[in-house]
Amino acid sequence: MQSTPNYLWQMDDILGQGATASVYKARNKKSGGEVAVKVFNNVSYLRPYEVQMREFEMLRKLNHRNIVKLFAVEETGSSKQKVLIMEYCSSGSLLTVLEEPENAFGLSESEFLIVVQCVVAGMNHLRQYGVVHRDIKPGNIMRLIGEDGRSIYKLTDFGAARELEDDEKFISIYGTEEYLHPDMYERAVLRKPQQKVYGVTVDLWSIGVTFYHAACGSLPFIPYGGPRRNKETMHKITTEKPHRAIAGVQKREDGPIEWIYELPVTCRLSMGLRVQLESILPNILEADQEKCWGFEQFFAETNNVLQRMVIHVFSLPQASTHRIYVHTYNTENMNAECRRIFENKSSVLSILTCLKNTEGRITQLCSSVYGGSPEVGELQEQGECRRKLQSITNNLSSCSRASEKESILGLMHLEVTKFQDQLQADTSIQRMEHCLQKMQLIYKQFKKRRLQPRLVYNEEQIHKLDKINLGTWAKKVRSIFQDEVVQKYQESLAGHSNRMRLASDVQKHLILVSGYLGACVRDLGSYEESANCAVDRLAQKIQQMSLVPSTKSPPTSYLNQTQVDLALRMLQLRDQMKTVTCELEQNNSVIERLGVTSSPGV
Template sequence: MPSTPNYLWELEDQLGQGATASVYKARNKKSGEEVAVKVFNNSSYLRPFEVQMREFEMLGKLNHINIVKLFAVEETGNTKQKVLIMEYCSSGSLLSVLEEPENAFGLSESEFLIVVQCVVAGMNHLRENGIVHRDIKPGNIMRLIGEDGRSIYKLTDFGAARKLQDDETFMSLYGTEEYLHPDMYERAVLRKPNQKVYGVTVDLWSIGVTFYHAACGSLPFIPYGGPRNNKEIMHKITAEKPPGAIAGVQRKENGPIDWTSKLPVTCRLSEGLRTQFEAILPNILEADQEKCWGFDQFFAETNNILERMVVHVFSLPQARVHKIYIHHYNSVAVFMDMVANQTRVAPERQIYFYEGHPYPISTTLQVHHLSMTTEHYPFILNGCESEGPIGVTYKDPAFDFPRLLPSVDVSIDCSVSKNIVSAVYQTLRVTESLLTCQEFILRGMYWFIENLKAECHRIVEKKSAVMSYYNCMCSLESRNTRLYNAAYKESATDNQDQGDCRKKLQLIWNTLSSCSHSPDKESMLGFLLLEVTKDQDHIRVDTSIGRMKHCLQKMQVIFKQFKKRKHQQRLSYNDEQIHKLDKINLGNLAKKVLTIFQEDVVQKYQVALSAHSSRMRTITEIQNHLGIVNGYLSACVQDLRSYEESVNNTVDRLAQRMQQTCLVQPNHSPLTSYHGPPQQELAVRLIKLRDQMKSVSYELEKNNSIIERLNIS
């Protein structure tokens, strides 16, 4: 058993192997603590001595949570070979994570952000120490699970690292083909001589390829036949990449390169995060070293993303989930503009609901004052108008299901079965997205309908209050008419004013008559609410995800068997027959998953989307109708208040006239004498009219308080 004075290990516990060394899991002889030991092979000793010592020196200077720690440098007992004793990362590398079928289409958004944060922090520590890594790739980023259950990624393998400041260059060649800067690729892989020198930005190219790989599950630059089988085209793709492009794929032999500046639809990142990284990747995946960003700008832009908070929003008109990445100190006005960019709902039309209630927000507040949202409990956004739901954007998983060949080839069968299992994982994720979308649609519709029902009820109350107000004014108008008849001979102008008042009342009545009966709309909303509740019950009892997961569990067992058989040189007759049956079973399970998805999940989703579109149109019509009615009622209130003011002015004017009459004939007070000259009798009538007006003042105040409470202007 190989050992050093303090550690021992077995050759079977190999963690990885490179050109100059192998890494094993080892244990401390006293404490049993698990560590990783890097044992150098004979090829490593052919290098210059200063190159051999470089890794020891690099690791000795570094101390950061996102860089694998060096505990000690020891020698083996017999050969006296130097061995690096390093931190053991029990969860493998980022490459091993990406090779899991679950991550064949890229990491989840939360895990991807952890990778970015860890790599950026680790690289920042390297640059602070003036070190260039020169071999950044998923295989050199180790994973450890922290005490909180979150991943911690650490840079490792500093065999190619060296001291290099931002303004310095080098000519030596290191790195891994698929992640290598095109200038270095030309010399190292194609063996074409060039006199180019390389700066620290070559690490940025490798980081860009690594980030793309982590986000999408595949490399960004792929020639027909693969990077290792078509090296000339591989170099052509990377070296001639047009500005703004982040990926290029050759799909046919000698065919054109399909360039793209967008992450693929199968990528698991949200639109809000994709757009952020689609702005960064072209600037670090830049073959021209002079045009490539420097590390300072790279750190600034990536940290700008990492420092943002996420606000989850579900757009009811679009039927889509959105994640808004925004700084906590930004104003709500900025947040609403960002929502508008993703949802096409203008800020002035944005209506939010949260936990079943309307959520009014002030544009002057900072975003961190908003209520906390999550993926399962987002804000529900609605707009006044809708162009029709867009729904979830996804690629039909059927295109990613490969076919199993009838012949037995354990290596090919293992690879194909992995792709099938990966496609099932993706199908399951799409299914979850479609069901979540339906759940949010129904949740938002339920809240919105309930709010509209309450609005209908308020409109009914408003109309009742306005009608009472109108009836009071009609009563005053009737009494005032009698007074006008008595005073007609006194003033033709007053008679004309009285006629104008009657016309005003008639116009107000015409407006009130045009307000259709809101309870009809409330009944319609009640019917929609019953439909939504029924659909919610169906979503709760949906079994499609459970059935898919059951198939997936069986498929994973078969895939594990295929992985074991892959390492067998030859299968026995019985094992071969079992292998064939496993292939048949795997194919049948894959077909079952697709059938569930296409004939159950997708069909229900399309029906739900169609029903949502119809309901949104109905609700929008009702909402617009209520807005019109509310406008009519507001106009009526303004007219009634204007009419009330004119009546009061007329009565005051007549009162002043009668008081003047009483002053001329002081022995006949209108308060004590009901009989007498016409002027005195008119004054008495006026006093009675004003007393009668007091009797309706309480009703007027009551109606006005209702109107103001219901926000009728």
């Protein structure tokens, strides 16, 4: 039993051991709370004093959820050795998790994303304080379970850490060889003299190896015989790796190196996440420190992945699930397109009302202009104008059908909302999980009984009952899946197909509306030009008759006041028509946008 003034621990209660220290599980003498104590050995005291004090100083100023907390620095009662009293992570390390049988081919996707999020957040805190860790590996990433049942990973072991800004270099060697940057590996493991200096990106190499290990369950660079037995080939693999390769394996002695550019098929990550990870790993597993990403770009790219939302797609024929990683602004674009349909519908109705009003004004103008006995040329222009007016009217009636789509869009929205409510109320998955948990408990009992040479009578009867119960729970899972899950999936698939067909119909109709409105604007412009010519000629005649008296006619032949008022009203109508045309031209952006909504992304 060892102790400090406030903590005590047993020497056989060891959590981990390194070259310079050992970590034990200890308890607070007053509260009984569990902590981890790091006890340094004699080798650690052979280091320079400033190196010994570096870890204390580092942990004192670091305070982050993803970094193991330092509670106190105390001394043992007998030897007066300094020990670090730290946060105890009860679930071991990331290495412990990877050594579990179910993680032989890497972590599950949800757990891997937690690892990435925690490591990135912890490293971001280190870089804010200008700290380089220099010994990142799964064994130095501790794990505990939060109150919500989710894992929390924390960086630990800052014995090799030191302050270093992005543009600074160092020459001392620290780290674990499988996760060591190739330049440092050459000097520390192969003992080859060199004059190279190292920067903060050596941590990125270690993170890249750690991420690959967590994703695949194995190291990325494996010479024949293993990294520790074939060190020269290990260094060759890491230094000669092509830029886009993320792994290299030598399968026979003195054989060629097989370069790997994609995560293996045994990896448990979805294709959607693999693509994201495969774009990051080559740029941090870069032996040339000048070509390697900096931390700023690394944080930007990893956060770009972590901030995406996951859309789950299940293929019933293939019985496989797919995960698609999209940004929230992608879904916002989809929502914006849907909202734009409603806005365009309102714009169509607004333009329709405007054109109908214009139609009445143009009809009144035409009647006023050609109410008398026009000349032959004016009769031709009148016929042309009326044909254009009829074309506008036809297009207006076509546009009016846009209002018929309002109810369709509204029903689609209500249907989606109803489906979401039904999905939230469904408990099929929870009931299946409950059945599976019961089956797992029975299976564990089977494994225990298998180790016994012989079962007594009572245990044998219980074993038979457990067999029956196992079959019952299995049938219940199958029943829930076949009778509820499959049926609901087929219903939702059919509903989705119907909604997509309706959406396609709305899009096609909006394209037609766009064409109708464009034709309205063109015809109205042409009609305006013809009407203007007729109004101008009539105005000239009125002006001549009102200003030049006739010698053959009596004074009563002068243009009377009614005719003057008619001419003024016609000119006023022409001006109003020009105003309406300008308004329509200003709505060209709306018309053009109607064409954009035909994209399949809506």
